[in-house]
Amino acid sequence: MAEAILTATDLVKYYPIKGGVLRRKVGDVKAVDGVSFELLKGETLGIVGESGCGKSTLGRLLMRLEEPTSGSVVFDGVDMYAQKGRAMRKLRRDIQIVFQDPYTSLNPRKTVGDIVGEPFDIHPDVVPRKGRRKAVQDLLDLVGLNPEHINRYPHQFSGGQRQRIGIARGIALNPKVLICDEPVSALDVSVQAQVVNLMEKLQDELGLSYIFIAHDLSVVRHISDRVGVMYLGKMAELGEEDDIYGRPTHPYTQALLSAVPVPDPTLRDKKEQIVLKGDVPSPANPPSGCRFHTRCWKAQDKCKTDIPLLELRPDGAGEHLSACHFAQPREIIETIDVSDLADGDLDTGRRDTASLEPVGDGPADS
Amino acid sequence: MTTSETMARESAKSSGQTYKPQDGLLLEVEDLHVEFHTPDGIARAINGVNFDLFEGQTLAILGESGSGKSVTAQAIMGILDMPPAVIPKGQIRYCGQDLLTMPDEQRRRTRGPEISMVFQDALSSLNPVFPVGWQIAEMFRVHRGMNKSDALERAVKLMQRVQIPAAKERVGAYPHQFSGGMRQRIMIAMAIALDPAVLIADEPTTALDVTVQAQIMALLQELQEERQMGLILITHDLGVVANVADKIAVMYAGRIVERADVYDLYRQPGHPYTKGLLESIPRLDQKGQQLAAIGGLPPNLMRIPEGCAFNPRCKFAQDVCREDRPALLEVAPGRESACHFAEEVLHG
Numbered sequence: 001m002a003e004a005i006l007t008a009t010d011l012v013k014y015y016p017i018k019g020g021v022l023r024r025k026v027g028d029v030k031a032v033d034g035v036s037f038e039l040l041k042g043e044t045l046g047i048v049g050e051s052g053c054g055k056s057t058l059g060r061l062l063m064r065l066e067e068p069t070s071g072s073v074v075f076d077g078v079d080m081y082a083q084k085g086r087a088m089r090k091l092r093r094d095i096q097i098v099f100q101d102p103y104t105s106l107n108p109r110k111t112v113g114d115i116v117g118e119p120f121d122i123h124p125d126v127v128p129r130k131g132r133r134k135a136v137q138d139l140l141d142l143v144g145l146n147p148e149h150i151n152r153y154p155h156q157f158s159g160g161q162r163q164r165i166g167i168a169r170g171i172a173l174n175p176k177v178l179i180c181d182e183p184v185s186a187l188d189v190s191v192q193a194q195v196v197n198l199m200e201k202l203q204d205e206l207g208l209s210y211i212f213i214a215h216d217l218s219v220v221r222h223i224s225d226r227v228g229v230m231y232l233g234k235m236a237e238l239g240e241e242d243d244i245y246g247r248p249t250h251p252y253t254q255a256l257l258s259a260v261p262v263p264d265p266t267l268r269d270k271k272e273q274i275v276l277k278g279d280v281p282s283p284a285n286p287p288s289g290c291r292f293h294t295r296c297w298k299a300q301d302k303c304k305t306d307i308p309l310l311e312l313r314p315d316g317a318g319e320h321l322s323a324c325h326f327a328q329p330r331e332i333i334e335t336i337d338v339s340d341l342a343d344g345d346l347d348t349g350r351r352d353t354a355s356l357e358p359v360g361d362g363p364a365d366s
Numbered sequence: 367m368t369t370s371e372t373m374a375r376e377s378a379k380s381s382g383q384t385y386k387p388q389d390g391l392l393l394e395v396e397d398l399h400v401e402f403h404t405p406d407g408i409a410r411a412i413n414g415v416n417f418d419l420f421e422g423q424t425l426a427i428l429g430e431s432g433s434g435k436s437v438t439a440q441a442i443m444g445i446l447d448m449p450p451a452v453i454p455k456g457q458i459r460y461c462g463q464d465l466l467t468m469p470d471e472q473r474r475r476t477r478g479p480e481i482s483m484v485f486q487d488a489l490s491s492l493n494p495v496f497p498v499g500w501q502i503a504e505m506f507r508v509h510r511g512m513n514k515s516d517a518l519e520r521a522v523k524l525m526q527r528v529q530i531p532a533a534k535e536r537v538g539a540y541p542h543q544f545s546g547g548m549r550q551r552i553m554i555a556m557a558i559a560l561d562p563a564v565l566i567a568d569e570p571t572t573a574l575d576v577t578v579q580a581q582i583m584a585l586l587q588e589l590q591e592e593r594q595m596g597l598i599l600i601t602h603d604l605g606v607v608a609n610v611a612d613k614i615a616v617m618y619a620g621r622i623v624e625r626a627d628v629y630d631l632y633r634q635p636g637h638p639y640t641k642g643l644l645e646s647i648p649r650l651d652q653k654g655q656q657l658a659a660i661g662g663l664p665p666n667l668m669r670i671p672e673g674c675a676f677n678p679r680c681k682f683a684q685d686v687c688r689e690d691r692p693a694l695l696e697v698a699p700g701r702e703s704a705c706h707f708a709e710e711v712l713h714g
């Protein structure tokens with residue numbers, strides 16, 4: 001087995017919620033709440049989960065763009081959060097990030113050349129000043145942008161084109177780990193395929209490791225060796241790609257997979273969907289016990305009180321990590337068989353039965 | 367349709383122009399051209415787009431980033447910034463009347479009651495400083511001349527219709543107090559508030575999770591069936607298209623290169639670009655292999671290639687493709703393709 005390049009142990013990130021005239025702390029947004037995993041050298045670990053479950057926060061913690069509330073990250077043998085100054089700067093070169101939002105992550109007043117070349121300014125020893133323009137143009141070419149457009153501004157590109165600018169910047173320094181936060185979400189499939197191919201190629205050639213955060217489950221499946229499914233700041237399920245997609249044992253994973261639209265019109269209406277009740281509850285006040293119990297059709301009393309641990313649990317073929325007391329494999333990808341569910345267990349209606357309290361992401365500042 | 371909505375529709379008619387579709391034909395876009403006059407030159411974003419939309423129909427516009435989907439939608443809505451945009455040529459007929467030559471005031475009044483749009487980014491399209499209920503109610507006050515309490519009541523009904531839980535209690539809440547999926551539902555509520563005949567949804571679920579996407583698409587479909595709206599769904603998600611569209615128009619470099627029924631198109635694409643798109647979807651059996659990406663770059667709109675705009679990226683390209691621009695022609699019943707070798711692509 002390959003060795004780990006990055007090991008996260010019990011990572012926690014709480015954001016304080018301040019309230020009242022004195023702006024005193026009245027609670028915490030539990031954005032990431034006890035996440036542990038390893039990223040192996042040269043592998044791609046996919047991270048999926050609904051909006052607000054903590055994927056981007058996790059990404060920022062791994063980049064040390066933010067300090068964790070607790071927990072540790074060991075990168076290439078060094079304790080990341082203990083590093084300072086020069087050592088940290090060097091470490092930063094090795095972990096780069098590609099951000100989620102192509103509309104706001106690019107400075108509108110800088111040219112594409114400035115944006116993509118920015119990492120070379122921060123780490124001037126990578127490419128000699130004279131070679132920079134060429135290096136930037138090569139990067140643009142690599143990510144499928146026209147190198148002639150080096151002097152253009154972000155607003156002159158469409159959404160998808162802007163996302164590629166971010167990717168070019170992310171790979172500029174040849175990092176060891178690239179954290180990709182929804183890197184291809186804004187791209188249409190032909191370009192997505194190019195970028196995915198490009199990322200796989202770079203990975204093979206340079207031995208890069210990827211954390212690939214995305215909501216397109218089919219792209220994650222294609223690119224990932226292993227996949228982690230997050231729900232409300234916790235890892236619900238973690239395993240090899242075919243464990244998660246072929247033998248998911250956590251009800252949340254099963255619901256997520258069932259919602260993926262299949263690119264085949266003949267399967268219209270044939271594919272059964274598990275439509276989850278309501279939205280993701282607020283991470284400021286996550287449900288007790290299993291965090292999924294408010295939306296889970298299999299929930300029992302035990303789920304409301306006992307936190308299910310992320311443990312190896314049988315999946316029919318072997319076992320993989322799942323955080324459900326009642327983990328049970330179910331095939332989802334083609335069609336799901338709902339016949340073994342009791343009446344009313346499954347909400348296949350299109351209603352949204354969320355109560356007033358659990359407003360999705362973003363704590364209301366009260 | 368509820369009685370109050372029918373009444374609303376009536377009052378819209380009495381307050382101005384009436385529009386009546388002939389044989390269900392709502393919208394005809396004919397030879398539409400849009401250019402952007404920029405300091406660097408003229409970007410030819412739309413180069414002769416043609417399509418029809420009927421009542422109750424879902425037309426998906428599918429295409430690469432930058433192919434002109436949003437510009438087409440903006441041209442139909444009449445919300446392009448002109449300048450830099452210029453429409454040198456073309457017609458957009460709504461119920462037989464050309465929106466492009468209509469007096470400004472009359473055109474403005476189509477926006478909302480006749481043709482309406484859901485934008486990609488719900489958060490930036492909602493005003494953060496006003497309660498959402500107020501923002502919806504405002505539409506009824508401005509367009510329907512309702513008083514404040516009636517308008518708010520209608521707003522609550524509409525929020526309920528788009529499945530905002532506890533809508534009555536939430537009518538005074540601000541956009542940031544809703545989740546992304548709920549905000550998108552509120553955008554949909556605002557778009558359908560005045561009961562439009564045509565709804566344009568520009569990437570309505572791109573920013574959302576699959577579970578929420580499934581809810582939103584189900585809602586859009588339900589509303590469309592209920593109101594027999596013509597729906598233009600702009601997306602790059604081939605999965606979403608397969609699930610909801612009746613007809614598909616595939617755009618490339620500001621033109622429609624293929625138009626077909628959804629089942630036909632997925633079974634057998636009639637244009638090399640469509641074929642490439644379908645082949646580049648990650649499939650199970652391709653694990654560990656390269657995806658069949660379409661090579662090359664989307665064209666620079668200031669210098670669209672001579673002949674077929676797709677020729678530098680096309681596996682089928684011949685000399686003729688570099689000289690003659692293929693017209694969008696019928697290649698099989700109900701199918702059109704803009705390719706010199708459409709027959710071969712379709713059958714070979």
Ligand SMILES: Nc1ncnc2c1ncn2[C@@H]1O[C@H](COP(=O)(O)OP(=O)(O)OP(=O)(O)O)[C@@H](O)[C@H]1O
Pocket residue numbers: 015029030031049050051052053054055056057058100283361362363
């Ligand atoms: N700086 C912050 N202050 C307070 N709360 C925050 C902050 N950053 C994130 N959060 C909250 O933490 C939770 C996790 O956010 P995060 O952005 O990590 O989610 P995500 O999984 O990346 O979602 P998405 O898919 O929408 O990008 C959310 O509820 C978010 O509102």
Ligand SMILES: Nc1ncnc2c1ncn2[C@@H]1O[C@H](COP(=O)(O)OP(=O)(O)OP(=O)(O)O)[C@@H](O)[C@H]1O
Pocket residue numbers: 156157158159160161402404409411429430431432433434435436437438450602667
């Ligand atoms: N204000 C503008 N000035 C110059 N060019 C523009 C302007 N607005 C749009 N364009 C160009 O017009 C083309 C079509 O843009 P449009 O937004 O319609 O693309 P799209 O198909 O919606 O792409 P996406 O999938 O990325 O949203 C793009 O190449 C874009 O760069």
Ligand code: SF4
Pocket residue numbers: 250251252290291292293294296297298299300303308323324325326327
């Ligand atoms: S532990 Fe209980 S509530 Fe949680 S996923 Fe399993 S069955 Fe559902």
Ligand code: SF4
Pocket residue numbers: 637638639674675676677678680681682683684687692704705706707708
């Ligand atoms: S006309 Fe020629 S270049 Fe264009 S799509 Fe057809 S075969 Fe390809």
Ligand SMILES: [Mg+2]
Pocket residue numbers: 055056057100181
């Ligand atoms: Mg995120």
Ligand SMILES: [Mg+2]
Pocket residue numbers: 435436437568
């Ligand atoms: Mg667009």
